[in-house]
């Protein structure tokens with residue numbers, strides 16, 4: 001079900017603290033057992049807020065960030081940011097794919113309401129507006145959230161070993177060679 005009382009809109013500088021809260025909570029809920037606990041314990045909301053402020057400020061054609069705002073107070077106080085997403089230049093070359101979805105996080109209580117899908121659609125829409133017609137997302141192979149990308153039509157296009165926080169991990173890239181169907185999933189008027 002898509003709930004229209006959750007608004008998807010572009011991120012502003014003033015959203016940075018709320019975005020950092022979602023980022024840190026989501027990492028701590030998603031990555032235990034995958035990423036070493038000391039790294040997760042050491043995550044800092046102020047440091048994350050600085051990074052999200054920089055991302056929000058650096059908005060340009062083909063790069064930026066979105067927030068999902070719980071306007072009606074469905075799972076939190078009205079106006080709370082419950083989902084975040086960012087997109088931009090490809091960080092690793094993957095043939096035939098132009099852009100990259102950099103981050104996508106939805107708070108646990110807000111999962112399963114169509115927010116992740118709407119954030120992906122909003123980013124795909126922005127890529128197309130910048131004439132970037134294809135994109136990838138990199139996801140840890142052992143993160144069960146990767147099935148979400150398959151559900152949205154992503155095709156497994158690459159795999160690579162990485163070393164992160166002192167641990168050896170494997171990342172998978174899901175690709176969309178044509179972002180048009182993804183952008184059409186639920187790009188409502190609030191993301192235009």
Ligand SMILES: CC(C)(COP(=O)(O)OP(=O)(O)OC[C@H]1O[C@@H](n2cnc3c(N)ncnc32)[C@H](O)[C@@H]1OP(=O)(O)O)[C@@H](O)C(=O)NCCC(=O)NCCS
Pocket residue numbers: 001026030104105106107110111112113114115116117118138139140143144145146147148151152
């Ligand atoms: C992945 C994530 C963003 C999905 O957000 P969400 O708002 O819960 O997803 P949606 O409600 O939009 O789901 C869209 C569809 O994907 C399906 N889906 C969502 N998560 C899924 C999962 N883990 N496995 C399989 N299907 C999934 C939903 O059932 C829904 O299917 P439908 O088309 O039948 O309705 C969210 O689970 C999350 O934040 N995960 C933790 C952070 C993370 O790992 N991010 C990715 C880092 S690469």
